[in-house]
Amino acid sequence: MSDIAQYREFWPGTQPNYLHAPYVSSVRRSPTKPLVRAPHTLSEVTGPSWGVKDIVPGAYDLTKQHGGSPIGPRIVVSGRVTDENGRPQTHTLVEIWQANAAGRYLHRNDQGSAPLDPNFTGEGHTLTDEHGDYRFVTIRPGEYPWGNHHNAWRPAHIHFSLFGPAFATRLVTQMYFPGDPLLAYDPIFNCTADEDARNRLISQFDWATTLPGESLGYRFDIVLRGRDPTPMENAHKD
Ligand SMILES: [Fe+2]
Numbered sequence: 001m002s003d004i005a006q007y008r009e010f011w012p013g014t015q016p017n018y019l020h021a022p023y024v025s026s027v028r029r030s031p032t033k034p035l036v037r038a039p040h041t042l043s044e045v046t047g048p049s050w051g052v053k054d055i056v057p058g059a060y061d062l063t064k065q066h067g068g069s070p071i072g073p074r075i076v077v078s079g080r081v082t083d084e085n086g087r088p089q090t091h092t093l094v095e096i097w098q099a100n101a102a103g104r105y106l107h108r109n110d111q112g113s114a115p116l117d118p119n120f121t122g123e124g125h126t127l128t129d130e131h132g133d134y135r136f137v138t139i140r141p142g143e144y145p146w147g148n149h150h151n152a153w154r155p156a157h158i159h160f161s162l163f164g165p166a167f168a169t170r171l172v173t174q175m176y177f178p179g180d181p182l183l184a185y186d187p188i189f190n191c192t193a194d195e196d197a198r199n200r201l202i203s204q205f206d207w208a209t210t211l212p213g214e215s216l217g218y219r220f221d222i223v224l225r226g227r228d229p230t231p232m233e234n235a236h237k238d
Pocket residue numbers: 099154157159
């Protein structure tokens with residue numbers, strides 16, 4: 001047995017299915033053969049570590065990256081990053097990207113009719129603090145049309161990427177907003193079979209984060225993969 005503590009497999013149903021036919025791109029992207037599980041080696045249980053010097057100061061505030069203020073309702077998004085064992089993931093890199101308030105990305109692949117905002121790029125990053133907490137200031141992204149099927153619209157969402165302590169803990173996900181009527185019709189949101197897991201992708205409106213006279217607050221806690229103890233750690237448990 002390996003001396004290296006293995007990250008656990010995902011709980012069935014809690015991650016998006018590789019193949020979810022209503023999400024049309026998944027048909028071509030998904031593997032056609034069963035996956036082969038390889039034991040984790042040092043390459044998987046270690047990863048890049050990030051320090052304050054890797055972070056652009058102010059990159060957590062997407063409303064102050066240009067000369068003027070972007071159009072759209074200001075929001076604060078914050079939360080705590082832990083692993084499956086409940087341990088805070090400190091000083092870990094959290095990156096976000098999103099559409100502007102009109103539902104348009106500043107990206108060459110987005111040639112939609114909604115206007116770009118010269119004061120909004122839609123990208124930010126930060127490190128979690130010593131408690132595993134992160135915080136972004138941004139604007140509420142707009143819903144946008146996409147080509148998946150006739151009259152398809154994505155619910156409002158913010159893309160997240162987290163590294164965690166190892167390559168095996170990398171997580172790319174999306175955060176949604178409570179009460180969005182488009183969620184029930186969104187093939188990407190509905191890729192995740194387990195209803196509870198799916199609903200954990202929806203942030204919660206949060207008075208504690210809401211700034212009076214300035215911005216509504218949303219809380220979005222994130223759980224990264226956890227490791228099982230090694231045989232040696234098990235032997236020393238008692
Ligand atoms: Fe998106």
